[in-house]
Amino acid sequence: MLTCQQVTRLLSEAQDRKLRLKEKLPLKLHLLMCAGCDNFHQQMDFLRQASRRYSVAPPNADDAE
């Protein structure tokens, strides 16, 4: 049984490498049962999207047009 702390590490690594099947299944199970880690998972996706958005061209006041 994975702990939340282990899950955060796995969810971060999932942004950098393909998880193995034996990592994926326990992770999925944990996320089904744990709202905190499920939110953390979405926050990881959020960070990636925000970084993409920011680095393509930082959104600033002069972009309004």
Add this chain to the structure above:
Amino acid sequence: MNGNDDPTRNALWNPVFLADLRRDLLRFAELQLRDQSAAEDTVQEALTAAFSGQDRFTGRAALKTWVFAILKNKIVDTLRHRQRTAPITSLIPDDEEEGDDFAVLFNPGHHWNPADRPQAWGDPETTFAQQQFWVVFETCLTRLPENTARVFMMREFLGLETLDICLELALTTNHCHVILHRARMGLRLCLEQRWFTPENPTC
């Protein structure tokens, strides 16, 4: 003849646009290089390259995106050069325990403390549409430890593969993952506290 009929082509020559663009480029470069004069040099190189480029754009946003793409390449060059002359590895403490800084968020069984459980952040687009969010985003990046932030930005802003970053910085794969994990833990905590639930900071 002189291209005056194409305003986007000439946007770089517009002093107001150029000044705004330069300011944005500088902030972006400084965030990653944390060295003002290196950032200025890098921005200067990027702008010089942009001025000599022949690409055409359908608008200022596209032009800005293109100049930022040039800048990112220049930042990668600068970081590579810096790595050869002053390797980052000597600056990163090797002995810190994994996730140590964030252990306080978890109970002795390593599950979330109720007060520290991550919240739902809602639709990202709604957040991204708010100018003020990006100010907080920058602040949170600045608050990360320097090398942690740098590795994160190499990965997420410059789009380098994790394995390449590890090689580049002569870090073990595990160490790379630890640093990126710490960066994400720090960033999400900062955003949660300063943007998503500023009225009830974790105590």
